[in-house]
Amino acid sequence: MTQEPIVLQNLTKDYGKGFRAVDDLSLTVMPGSFVGFLGPNGAGKTTTIKMLTNLLTVTSGHAYLNGIDVSSNPKGALGGVGAVVETPEFYPFLTPNETLEYLGAIRGMPKADVRKRSKEVLELVKMTEWSNVRIGKFSKGMKQRIALAQALLHEPTIVLLDEPTSGLDPRGMVEVREVLKELKKLHYTVFMSSHLLNEVQEVCSEAALIDHGKLMAYDSVSNLSTKIDSKKLEVRIADQVRGDAMDKLREFQGVRLLNIVNEQQFFIDFSGDEQAQADLLLKIQGLGYRVVSFKESGVALENLYMSLIKSSR
Amino acid sequence: MAVTSTRNLPSDVEQIMTVARYDIFKHLRSRRLIAIFIIEAAILAVMLALPAILNQPYSDKPAEFVQNVLVFTFTNILIILAATMFAGDSICSEFQNRTGYLVFPNPIKKSSIYLGKFLSTALIVLVVVSVWYWVAIIAGYIVTGGVSTLAIESYGLAVLYAFAASSVGFLISSVLKGSTGALVLTFFLLFMIFPLVDSVGTLGGIEPVPSITYQAGAIDAVMTDPYPQNWVEYANETIGLPFNIYFFYPSVASSAAVMLGYIVICNLAGIFLFKRREMVG
Ligand SMILES: Nc1ncnc2c1ncn2[C@@H]1O[C@H](COP(=O)(O)OP(=O)(O)O)[C@@H](O)[C@H]1O
Ligand SMILES: [Mg+2]
Numbered sequence: 001m002t003q004e005p006i007v008l009q010n011l012t013k014d015y016g017k018g019f020r021a022v023d024d025l026s027l028t029v030m031p032g033s034f035v036g037f038l039g040p041n042g043a044g045k046t047t048t049i050k051m052l053t054n055l056l057t058v059t060s061g062h063a064y065l066n067g068i069d070v071s072s073n074p075k076g077a078l079g080g081v082g083a084v085v086e087t088p089e090f091y092p093f094l095t096p097n098e099t100l101e102y103l104g105a106i107r108g109m110p111k112a113d114v115r116k117r118s119k120e121v122l123e124l125v126k127m128t129e130w131s132n133v134r135i136g137k138f139s140k141g142m143k144q145r146i147a148l149a150q151a152l153l154h155e156p157t158i159v160l161l162d163e164p165t166s167g168l169d170p171r172g173m174v175e176v177r178e179v180l181k182e183l184k185k186l187h188y189t190v191f192m193s194s195h196l197l198n199e200v201q202e203v204c205s206e207a208a209l210i211d212h213g214k215l216m217a218y219d220s221v222s223n224l225s226t227k228i229d230s231k232k233l234e235v236r237i238a239d240q241v242r243g244d245a246m247d248k249l250r251e252f253q254g255v256r257l258l259n260i261v262n263e264q265q266f267f268i269d270f271s272g273d274e275q276a277q278a279d280l281l282l283k284i285q286g287l288g289y290r291v292v293s294f295k296e297s298g299v300a301l302e303n304l305y306m307s308l309i310k311s312s313r
Numbered sequence: 314m315a316v317t318s319t320r321n322l323p324s325d326v327e328q329i330m331t332v333a334r335y336d337i338f339k340h341l342r343s344r345r346l347i348a349i350f351i352i353e354a355a356i357l358a359v360m361l362a363l364p365a366i367l368n369q370p371y372s373d374k375p376a377e378f379v380q381n382v383l384v385f386t387f388t389n390i391l392i393i394l395a396a397t398m399f400a401g402d403s404i405c406s407e408f409q410n411r412t413g414y415l416v417f418p419n420p421i422k423k424s425s426i427y428l429g430k431f432l433s434t435a436l437i438v439l440v441v442v443s444v445w446y447w448v449a450i451i452a453g454y455i456v457t458g459g460v461s462t463l464a465i466e467s468y469g470l471a472v473l474y475a476f477a478a479s480s481v482g483f484l485i486s487s488v489l490k491g492s493t494g495a496l497v498l499t500f501f502l503l504f505m506i507f508p509l510v511d512s513v514g515t516l517g518g519i520e521p522v523p524s525i526t527y528q529a530g531a532i533d534a535v536m537t538d539p540y541p542q543n544w545v546e547y548a549n550e551t552i553g554l555p556f557n558i559y560f561f562y563p564s565v566a567s568s569a570a571v572m573l574g575y576i577v578i579c580n581l582a583g584i585f586l587f588k589r590r591e592m593v594g
Contacts, residue, residue, distance in 0.1 A: 053418035055413070055414070056593070074423075085414050086411070089411035102335045103415075108321050
């Protein structure tokens with residue numbers, strides 16, 4: 001098979017009449033890529049992933065998985081897919097091993113494979129010691145890890161994840177991210193939604209930015225980061241901020257925006273090379289300020305993300 | 314890395330069997346199954362012991378013996394209870410308990426999930442009804458020395474009724490949001506609403522042919538020898554009867570046909586609605 005693992009074609013979803021949650025979304029995911037589907041809450045991420053997993057009907061457009069249309073042939077399309085959507089619940093009367101046996105049987109895995117893979121995936125998500133305990137009373141974090149395990153059970157070609165770290169405590173988040181990084185090494189094609197920029201930057205190779213159901217940008221994380229050449233500089237001074245000095249600073253080459261946080265701190269959106277940045281520091285000192293600290297704060301992608309979101313309002 | 318392709322996916326029938334197997338497993342680990350068997354055993358024990366307690370002779374006719382033990386009111390309640398407990402929330406619980414998020418994104422048709430669950434429910438209610446009948450039939454054999462084909466016919470109709478009532482439960486379960494609502498509606502529909510409609514129809518002299526609970530009457534009628542006939546007590550002012558009173562008895566054939574109709578129609582509608590139902594919330 002040579003076709004792209006995930007193809008969205010003008011995918012659209014209306015809830016009831018009038019409200020368009022996903023708006024004419026077109027997107028192609030290449031084999032082996034790890035795409036972060038990034039957008040603020042309510043952007044339409046879950047809705048998109050639900051349409052990909054046959055949980056919602058499509059209003060118009062198409063979603064193809066391994067070249068098969070999910071709406072017309074969900075069984076075929078989902079054959080090579082592992083998914084975690086929202087936080088799924090499990091049958092409380094089954095243990096993780098029994099749950100994996102069930103899902104393995106539905107996916108057509110021979111019993112011996114299920115046993116072997118169950119061991120592997122439960123180890124991967126660090127749930128081995130719970131493998132024969134009924135899931136009924138598991139915590140949310142434990143269930144989330146079992147959910148990841150089941151998604152990988154049958155060695156799918158495509159992994160769809162909807163905010164896999166949401167609702168977890170910081171330690172749970174770190175643990176799940178470790179699993180995600182393992183996936184990256186294993187060369188699965190992963191499509192993962194997230195509203196956390198740092199998470200996407202940490203684990204994804206590509207990012208698709210979505211807001212109000214529309215695709216805002218889609219490129220490799222590194223390209224997106226360089227696309228916008230401004231960075232955010234945080235400046236702290238030992239003197240009081242003066243208005244006239246600030247006005248002078250605003251006129252300096254490369255300064256796009258100046259935000260005064262308090263009397264001794266301000267942020268500068270700055271575009272320019274390292275030489276220009278060094279000159280900027282001299283300029284600030286030249287205005288009579290004693291600079292306590294002068295550092296880059298925030299990441300370029302965040303700026304892009306925020307500016308794209310702003311422009312779509 | 315192994316590439317799972319559509320080629321080695323199990324057939325629909327294999328997947329239906331898998332779903333059924335694990336659904337039966339669910340019932341086996343649930344309190345509901347134990348509860349219904351306790352209810353069943355308690356009623357059977359009382360009804361079998363009743364003649365002895367009241368110092369009355371047991372019937373020496375095999376069909377009548379079974380009819381006396383399996384009082385229709387109890388058979389009816391048992392079947393409605395079983396249909397409620399094992400069908401009433403089978404589909405909507407996947408939505409309400411969010412297990413649908415785990416199961417639906419798999420390479421399986423929703424109709425296969427539905428049919429697998431129905432198969433499991435059908436098997437459970439079959440066992441419940443079978444225990445009911447076989448205890449009475451065997452006791453009847455021990456006491457009377459015979460087994461009546463009428464009792465076997467009644468058993469067959471009771472199984473069909475249990476399947477049909479479960480089908481009603483599945484349809485309700487495909488429509489309603491919450492488990493509790495689905496359980497309550499299934500129970501009251503079969504226990505009160507249908508019978509009420511039956512009574513109103515009968516009072517008006519209309520035989521409620523399409524009603525599942527009316528047709529269930531054949532389960533008892535078939536064990537009466539000779540088979541009861543429809544009749545009318547005409548209005549007679551002299552004995553103070555101001556209107557006609559009608560008595561209707563469904564035939565075995567009409568009962569079986571209507572039950573089968575319910576099984577087919579409710580499940581087709583149920584599958585149709587389940588397929589279109591979205592996983593929201
Ligand atoms: N069942 C629903 N009915 C109506 N609107 C919904 C429903 N589910 C989600 N929405 C709306 O659709 C938009 C997208 O939601 P969602 O896909 O869940 O966003 P995300 O996952 O990106 O946070 C939101 O504005 C949300 O309020
Ligand atoms: Mg979401």
